[in-house]
Amino acid sequence: MVFAHKASDSYLALKISGPTIKGQWDIALRDLDYAISLDTNDDSAITWGELRKKRESVSTYAFSHLQIFAGSLRCRISPADYMVDTHTDGAYAVLQFEVDCPEQLAAISVNYTLFFDLDPQHRGLLRVDYQGATHTALLSPAQNLQKFELNQLKSGTAFLQYLQEGIRHIWTGYDHIMFLLSLLLPAVLYRQAKQWQSELRFRPVLMEVIKIVTAFTIAHSITLCLATLGVISLPSRWVESAIAASVILAALNNLYPLISNKLWLVAFGFGLIHGLGFANVLKDLGLPQHMLLLTLLAFNLGVEIGQLTIVSGFLPAAFWLRQTWWYRKLLVSLGSGLIAIIASIWLLERSLNLRLINW
Amino acid sequence: MIRSYGQLFKFGMGLVITVFTLVFGPALLAVPFIPDKDEQILERLPLAADPVSRELRALRNKLNTNPDRLELAVKLAQQYIAIGKTESDPRFYGYAQGVLMPWWNSKEPPSEVLLLRALILQNRHDFDSALQDLELLLRREPKNTQAWLTRAVILQVRARYDDAQLSCLPLMESDTLLAGTCLSNISSLTGHAVKSYDFLYDALSGAGVISADQRLWSLTVLAEIAARLGKNKEANYFFTEALKIRRQDAYLLAAYADFLLDEKRPVQVMALLSGRTRIDSLLLRLALAKQQLAANDLPDILAQIKARFEASRLRGESLHQGDEARFTLYLLKQPQQALRLAQANWALQREPKDARILLESAIAANNAAAAQPVIEMLAKTGMEHLQLRRLAARLEKN
Numbered sequence: 242m243v244f245a246h247k248a249s250d251s252y253l254a255l256k257i258s259g260p261t262i263k264g265q266w267d268i269a270l271r272d273l274d275y276a277i278s279l280d281t282n283d284d285s286a287i288t289w290g291e292l293r294k295k296r297e298s299v300s301t302y303a304f305s306h307l308q309i310f311a312g313s314l315r316c317r318i319s320p321a322d323y324m325v326d327t328h329t330d331g332a333y334a335v336l337q338f339e340v341d342c343p344e345q346l347a348a349i350s351v352n353y354t355l356f357f358d359l360d361p362q363h364r365g366l367l368r369v370d371y372q373g374a375t376h377t378a379l380l381s382p383a384q385n386l387q388k389f390e391l392n393q394l395k396s397g398t399a400f401l402q403y404l405q406e407g408i409r410h411i412w413t414g415y416d417h418i419m420f421l422l423s424l425l426l427p428a429v430l431y432r433q434a435k436q437w438q439s440e441l442r443f444r445p446v447l448m449e450v451i452k453i454v455t456a457f458t459i460a461h462s463i464t465l466c467l468a469t470l471g472v473i474s475l476p477s478r479w480v481e482s483a484i485a486a487s488v489i490l491a492a493l494n495n496l497y498p499l500i501s502n503k504l505w506l507v508a509f510g511f512g513l514i515h516g517l518g519f520a521n522v523l524k525d526l527g528l529p530q531h532m533l534l535l536t537l538l539a540f541n542l543g544v545e546i547g548q549l550t551i552v553s554g555f556l557p558a559a560f561w562l563r564q565t566w567w568y569r570k571l572l573v574s575l576g577s578g579l580i581a582i583i584a585s586i587w588l589l590e591r592s593l594n595l596r597l598i599n600w
Numbered sequence: 601m602i603r604s605y606g607q608l609f610k611f612g613m614g615l616v617i618t619v620f621t622l623v624f625g626p627a628l629l630a631v632p633f634i635p636d637k638d639e640q641i642l643e644r645l646p647l648a649a650d651p652v653s654r655e656l657r658a659l660r661n662k663l664n665t666n667p668d669r670l671e672l673a674v675k676l677a678q679q680y681i682a683i684g685k686t687e688s689d690p691r692f693y694g695y696a697q698g699v700l701m702p703w704w705n706s707k708e709p710p711s712e713v714l715l716l717r718a719l720i721l722q723n724r725h726d727f728d729s730a731l732q733d734l735e736l737l738l739r740r741e742p743k744n745t746q747a748w749l750t751r752a753v754i755l756q757v758r759a760r761y762d763d764a765q766l767s768c769l770p771l772m773e774s775d776t777l778l779a780g781t782c783l784s785n786i787s788s789l790t791g792h793a794v795k796s797y798d799f800l801y802d803a804l805s806g807a808g809v810i811s812a813d814q815r816l817w818s819l820t821v822l823a824e825i826a827a828r829l830g831k832n833k834e835a836n837y838f839f840t841e842a843l844k845i846r847r848q849d850a851y852l853l854a855a856y857a858d859f860l861l862d863e864k865r866p867v868q869v870m871a872l873l874s875g876r877t878r879i880d881s882l883l884l885r886l887a888l889a890k891q892q893l894a895a896n897d898l899p900d901i902l903a904q905i906k907a908r909f910e911a912s913r914l915r916g917e918s919l920h921q922g923d924e925a926r927f928t929l930y931l932l933k934q935p936q937q938a939l940r941l942a943q944a945n946w947a948l949q950r951e952p953k954d955a956r957i958l959l960e961s962a963i964a965a966n967n968a969a970a971a972q973p974v975i976e977m978l979a980k981t982g983m984e985h986l987q988l989r990r991l992a993a994r995l996e997k998n
Binding site for chain 1: 631632633634635637638639640641642643644645646653687688689690691693694695697698701704724877878879880883904907908911912914915916917
């Protein structure tokens with residue numbers, strides 16, 4: 242990739258969730274070099290070593306040109322990680338930081354003066370993420386102060402963003418995928434004389450999958466709603482451990498089948514627990530009180546889309562491969578075994594609050 | 601509906617891929633990282649190992665201790681603008697504005713500052729403010745060559761050819777070739793292309809010792825007139841001669857690349873622009889050349905160009921709508937959107953290339969009415985321009 246010649250911009254992102262604000266500020270190395278000389282050895286190239294050693298001065302310089310206020314009171318900015326990223330015009334220093342405000346967040350203001358004295362054409366591109374909605378603003382010498390009233394954010398954007406979060410959660414929270422796959426793996430087979438046989442017709446397979454997925458969906462929707470609305474509340478350590486246990490049981494059931502024709506009941510029962518897990522994620526994201534139902538619906542819909550996508554990828558492939566010996570022997574047995582082992586490690590980690598493997 | 605398992609399989613995979621890109625695509629683009637090694641080079645600074653860079657730094661240090669010293673600030677700003685122009689790098693215009701800050705917001709700044717401010721405003725396409733500064737400067741210094749010349753160039757971009765010509769005339773007193781180039785450039789757009797071409801050719805041949813800048817400009821103008829007249833061999837000759845003087849000039853490279861693209865010589869375009877694609881306008885021309893060659897890496901370049909337009913939109917800027925219209929029409933193949941961009945561009949800039957993209961997108965979008973402003977301009981000026989005339993004729997036939 243060839244970097245562009247472009248006027249100078251910095252990218253300032255603030256993520257507000259509950260009482261905390263996390264920030265990330267991407268500042269072009271070219272601009273920092275023009276302001277405080279990063280190229281220590283004067284060879285017209287900036288190395289990571291040079292940038293790393295200048296961490297103090299970069300941080301001091303940058304944060305002396307940024308003020309954040311809650312209401313009229315100034316918040317304290319504490320620098321955190323220091324990294325690198327690239328944008329269209331080259332490499333940027335990435336300054337992550339945390340913001341502590343003395344007052345409850347109702348409105349926040351940003352006062353930005355970086356580089357304006359050296360390059361008045363510099364712009365700060367501000368992005369504020371709050372309860373699933375995103376607001377952007379341009380900071381310039383003429384308009385270096387931007388204020389956000391936190392309760393006036395659009396519901397349309399919030400809906401889309403919670404939808405995305407729902408999909409993202411299903412796809413990155415591997416425990417749900419593994420649970421579902423454990424239940425679906427034998428859906429193209431049936432049990433006869435203690436052996437897996439391939440189901441020849443498509444219709445019964447489809448019906449079986451629909452039953453399992455629907456049961457799982459209904460169950461986790463129920464508990465997701467109840468937990469989000471505060472009707473039930475369980476400690477997250479308990480919930481996460483139970484989810485891991487459900488994955489183990491579902492996987493073991495493929496190896497030593499106890500239940501082989503009413504799997505949808507299993508899906509429903511454990512689905513109730515998985516719903517509680519979704520609710521914890523949603524709580525972490527922060528829920529806008531004034532559009533609680535809307536975002537709940539969006540998140541749940543996202544979860545369903547994510548899940549349906551996995552199923553529609555899995556089903557044709559499984560049906561296509563069902564008559565091969567390795568699907569029946571290798572994939573079902575070995576796959577389930579592997580899932581059971583991974584889930585056991587999760588169970589240990591979650592119930593004892595340990596970290597065995599860096600996932 | 602779905603009739604076979606193969607279809608079902610395809611559908612499922614398609615859905616997986618679509619949702620995956622929608623959800624994770626934006627996140628995959630930019631992830632901050634910590635480099636493994638201290639030696640890893642993150643950024644190469646422009647003007648690498650250039651003596652100019654050391655000279656600039658010395659000047660800047662001097663100015664830092666005394667930011668109100670006009671002659672230092674002017675000298676530094678002039679250098680920044682010169683680099684910004686050749687490199688087509690807007691950051692240098694920003695630096696120039698930065699060192700002029702003590703005078704920038706003044707209504708009556710010193711004359712040297714007025715000229716530089718006009719150049720910076722021109723670069724930002726704030727043509728009206730630039731013209732105002734130039735008028736003020738010329739009231740103070742009616743013999744300021746640079747001011748008359750800059751004014752002529754801006755008026756030409758605005759297609760105010762009569763005023764532009766009047767702005768060339770005062771140059772006669774100081775430099776006949778300068779004035780001659782200025783005048784032929786403009787009168788070649790108003791129905792006197794052949795006469796202007798002959799006149800400029802003779803003036804350049806007869807000129808004695810002239811500066812490289814002057815020669816470069818005269819050759820570029822000759823090349824452009826020749827190209828508009830369809831004298832392709834001559835155009836090619838003048839472009840090559842101009843490149844021998846300075847290979848870096850962004851304007852010249854773009855003009856020659858356009859000529860080569862019309863000639864369907866994409867390989868030469870690639871050779872010409874290799875290593876110069878930091879400049880958006882040149883990356884666009886490279887992409888057009890790759891399109892002619894059906895090159896494999898075209899999608900990658902398109903993604904880069906898109907990201908650059910997006911980045912400038914985030915800044916709230918739309919300085920290159922003409923190029924963006926061309927990108928949208930030929931590379932994205934979205935004629936309606938291209939037409940909107942070309943129209944917005946025409947409101948600001950009216951050079952022949954701006955007229956051309958407006959005609960081309962109007963034809964592609966099947967909207968003859970949108971091309972009317974250009975048809976009127978052609979009728980009013982009598983501009984000789986082979987491609988424009990052909991396009992206009994196509995519109996009239998429909």
